[in-house]
Amino acid sequence: MRPVGAALMDHEYMAQAVRLAARGIYSTHPNPNVGCVIVNQGAVVGTGWHRQAGGPHAEVFALREAGELARGADVYLTLEPCSHHGRTPPCADALIAAGVKRVVVAGQDPDPRVAGQGLERLRAAGITVETGVLEAQAAALNPGFIARMRLGRPWVRVKLASSLDGRTAMESGESRWISDPAARRDVQLLRARSSAVVTGIGTVLADDPSLNVRLAADELQGVEPLRQPLRVVLDSGLRMPEDARMLTLPGQTLVLTTVPDNDRWQALQRAGAEVMAIATEQDRPAPAAVLQELAARDVNEVLLECGPALAGSFLAAGLVDELILYLAPHLMGDAGRGMFSLPGLQQMSDRIALEWLDVRRVSSALRITARPV
Secondary structure, X not given: OOOHHHHHXXXXXXXXXXXXXXXXXXXXXXXXXXXXXXXXXXXXXXXXXOOOOOOOOHHHHHHHHHHHHHOOOEEEEOOOOOOOOOOOOOHHHHHHHHOOOEEEEOOOOOOOOOOOHHHHHHHHOXXXXXXXXXHHHHHOOXXXXXXXXXXXXXXXXXXXXXXXXXXXXXXXXXXXXXXXXXXXXXXXXXXXXXXXXXXXXHXXXXXXXXXXXXXXXXXXXXXXXXXXOEEEEEOOOOOOOOOOHHHHXXXXXXXXXXXXXXXXXXXXXXXXXXXXXXOEEOOEEOHHHHHHHHHHOOOOEEEEOOXXXXXXHHHHOOOOOEEEEEEEOOOOOOOOEOOOOOOOOOOHHHOOOEEEEEEEEEOOEEEEEEEXX
């Protein structure tokens, strides 16, 4: 067993690696966020984090900075080093070639192309390997990547803004604006970290939303170029307007429908959308099929920005991992629209239980983060 002081230092260096990994949260899609710290004789000699997919991994940046001081050093990694040739060479081989002595890893890579093979390669080269240091903190940076690898679907967040009495729109459908500018900017950050933003045709027809990220690179930790999330519209009857605002913006719009290829398909594709038929459930795009298709497109994190019917269908299907609710300090009356349409909940035993994860103020709004139990 390592001395208590040494274990504390392991936690301190791994915490630094976790903070580095978080810097890639807006830019590494579809890769995971990874941080690396190299320590030689108690001094940090190299640090790195994965900046963009296709670019060098965290280990490469840290090894470059450490140079010869990497030999005989301890390495702290938030995720197992890769052992396969992708767009970059295996990082496990780079660590071996650098002559490091010990590698401390927060968690194993769930990618089946790696899945422990990177750790075994290090051990076979005589490098001491330890795992599990701040594993939960490191995993929290990559919920979508982990879900896609282990469950075959993205991580799903539902974002809703409502009044204090739980109304997302007036009886007339008017909903702009429930929350204030600070809360809406916070939503922009959620979009920026998401691989896809999903909405329903009802929201498109009512609000003509952009669903894009309208933040400068310096607001997103300075990463260039800004990646726009895939915009996804679930449109069973193919009512998507050809002049919808999102079709005029940079980035890709995918319309998932239950209607066979016809003239409307062709018109929307000429307008800039990609149209695709999807499996149905109650004559609507099936939530599970939607997520399966997005996972096939390497989508890690989905932000659901929609009305109560679509939000309720994903929640009822057990496909919501996280809810982010912005509660504004006003009342909109009992005739307004609710957050979720959940028919069939008749008794207290039918309730969908939630667990609070975080509650904080964002300007005048309360932002509540919760997850289904």
